[in-house]
Amino acid sequence: MIQVSNLTKYYGGKRALGPVSFEIDKGETVGFLGLNGAGKTTALRILACDLRPTAGAVSVGGIDALANPHEVRRRIGFLPETPPLYPEMTVQAFLGFVCDLREVASSDKKAKIGDALALTDLTLVAGEPIGTLSHGYRQRVGVAQAIVHRPQLVILDEPTRGLDPRQIVEMRKLIHELKDKHTVLLSSHQLAEVSQTCDRLLVLGRGQVVGAGTEAELGALQEPMFSVELTVRVPDGKDGGAAAVLAALGGIDGLLGKSVPTERGDGWELLISSKRDVRAEVSRAVIGAGLDLLRLDARAVDLENTFLRLVAAAPAAAPAPAPKE
Amino acid sequence: MRAIYMIFRREFAAYLRSIMGWIVVGVALLAMGITFQAFGYKSALASEMLQQFFWSSSGVVMIISVILSFRVIAEERQSGSLMLLSTSPVREHAIVIGKFLATLAFLTLILVLSAYIPLLIKGQGKITGTQIFVGYLGLWLLGGACLAVGVFASSLTREMVIAAVVAAIIVGGMVLLYKLSLVLDPPLRAVFAELDLWWIHFQNGFMRGIFNLKDLVYYLAMIYFFLLLAVKTLEAKRWQ
Incomplete structure (x- = not known):
């Protein structure tokens, strides 16, 4: 459905994206994941034929987007970060206007608007001016305008931005329903968002794809890591405080050299990040030093840590290419 | 054509639905009435009175045209709604012409609603319907040229204040071209005089009830030129 090859975008001398290459199959739901400024919006705007790339090739549905952006625009629906709405129009009239812009046949218009309203749960507010709707409803209208003409590819830039928790759940449900009929590409800087709605993730860091695959595949890319949290108390009559705790655990691999007093002030909290499970060694060291072990938790590193590691490992931006003579 | 009509219809409906649109209508009609009262009402002859009406109304039309047009693209760019148009299969000329026609x-x-003043003058003395028609045609063309300037200024930036200032400077500058031509030697004098937006083509022609084909061609050329600039600006910004 989408083939992207060495896509690069510079704003003046600053590289915003690339070079990135990836492919997305028909019917897939793919999430662009990255921190703010990673190049997600730039990539999506290029795919939506709003921005022209500095270099590289983009093909959507077999059509070269650079040579024929108009044809690509016919095949996409795009929800930018700020939904493109006209507040004075009613939801129904607005979707009718979008149908006209997207060259929907007059005979199909009513049915397509009805379907979009039903799918986005806007039927009850169809006659309301958009300006009077809540933020969550306006976001839904933004999605409705992206799907009303039944495009092959739906591009959603930060679809849950600014929504409250209930609205986020509803938006996720809506995206799941889109999966049946469209290829969906969405972006977010929130890992939970992407991991819960997408079949596959593309992790962007400093304008480059630093990881691609399913949640499990991305997790497997990293060496197994364990995060151990513990609370230690210095018994009455024993000197040393935090220094005594750190001294007792000095030989443990991966100890982060900082201890924090507990909220109740009855002990010290420590964090160990290690490639192996060090719980047994930790418990022996604490008891051996005559300290009290109040708590010991361990968990395998999750996708969030994988994401942060991938992004942190992204290479720094290259300088702008020299102009051709 | 369909896209032009769609954009025109939405834009024109937005004017009709907005309170600001009707405030502009009210202010324009009030200004036309006040300026006519101040400058034209005391003329002895009805034809002079009519000329004074078109003279004073031309200033109002130029100002109102800039006010109506400076925001048409800049506001959409600022609010993000331009993204809907720029990612749709709609050509830039359809966006520009649709919006221009809506402002026009x-x-x-506004001009139709102001017609009661010339009709009152006609009731007072001897003027012809042709004089009224030619004067209004001149106001309409002058306004169209100023609207085209405003649409072009609006295409340059997302900041509406900057768009308004740029439009006002261009319109003001073009009105002063005749004055500038007076200090120049031929052939530049004639060139600058003929490029002037108001003195030669409106004041010496339409305002006096005189229809010259060259004046019509001048205003149509100005409209075409500034709309073309707006189209080229949008093309450059849309797919950059």
Whole structure:
């Protein structure tokens, strides 16, 4: 459905994206994941034929987007970060206007608007001016305008931005329903968002794809890591405080050299990040030093840590290419 | 054509639905009435009175045209709604012409509503319907040229204040070209005089009830030129 090859975008001398290459199959739901400024919006705007790339090739549905952006625009629906709405129009009239812009046949218009309203749960507010709707409803209208003409590819830039928790759940449900009929590409800087709605993730860091695959595949890319949290108390009559705790655990691999007093002030909290499970060694060291072990938790590193590691490992931006003579 | 009509219809409906649109209508009609009262009402002859009406109304039309047009693209760029148009299969000329025609239609509405003044003058003395028609044609074309300037200024930036200032400077500058031509030697004098937006083509022609084909061609050329600039600006910004 989408083939992207060495896509690069510079704003003046600053590289915003690339070079990135990836492919997305028909019917897939793919999430662009990255921190703010990673190049997600730039990539999506290029795919939506709003921005022209500095270099590289983009093909959507077999059509070269650079040579024929108009044809690509016919095949996409795009929800930018700020939904493109006209507040004075009613939801129904607005979707009718979008149908006209997207060259929907007059005979199909009513049915397509009805379907979009039903799918986005806007039927009850169809006659309301958009300006009077809540933020969550306006976001839904933004999605409705992206799907009303039944495009092959739906591009959603930060679809849950600014929504409250209930609205986020509803938006996720809506995206799941889109999966049946469209290829969906969405972006977010929130890992939970992407991991819960997408079949596959593309992790962007400093304008480059630093990881691609399913949640499990991305997790497997990293060496197994364990995060151990513990609370230690210095018994009455024993000197040393935090220094005594750190001294007792000095030989443990991966100890982060900082201890924090507990909220109740009855002990010290420590964090160990290690490639192996060090719980047994930790418990022996604490008891051996005559300290009290109040708590010991361990968990395998999750996708969030994988994401942060991938992004942190992204290479720094290259300088702008020299102009051709 | 369909896209032009769609954009025109939405834009014109937005004017009709907005309170600001009707405030502009009210202010324009009030200004036309006040300026006519101040400058034209005391003329002895009805034809002079009519000329004074068109003279004073031309200033109002130029100002109102800039007010109507400076925001048409800049505001959409600022609010993000331009993204809907720029990612749709709609050509830049359809966006520009659709928006221009909507502003022109709204200006036409204002001019139609102001027609009671010349009709009152006609009731007082001897003037012909042709004089009124030619004067209004001149106001309409002058307004159209100013609207085209405003649409072009609006295409340059997302900041509406900057768009308004740029439009006002261009219109003001073009009105002063005749004055500038007076200090120049031929052939530049003639060139600058003929490029002037108001003195030669409106004041010496339409305002006096005189129809010259060159004046019509001048205003149509100005409209075409500034709309073309707006189209080229949008093309450059849309797919950059």
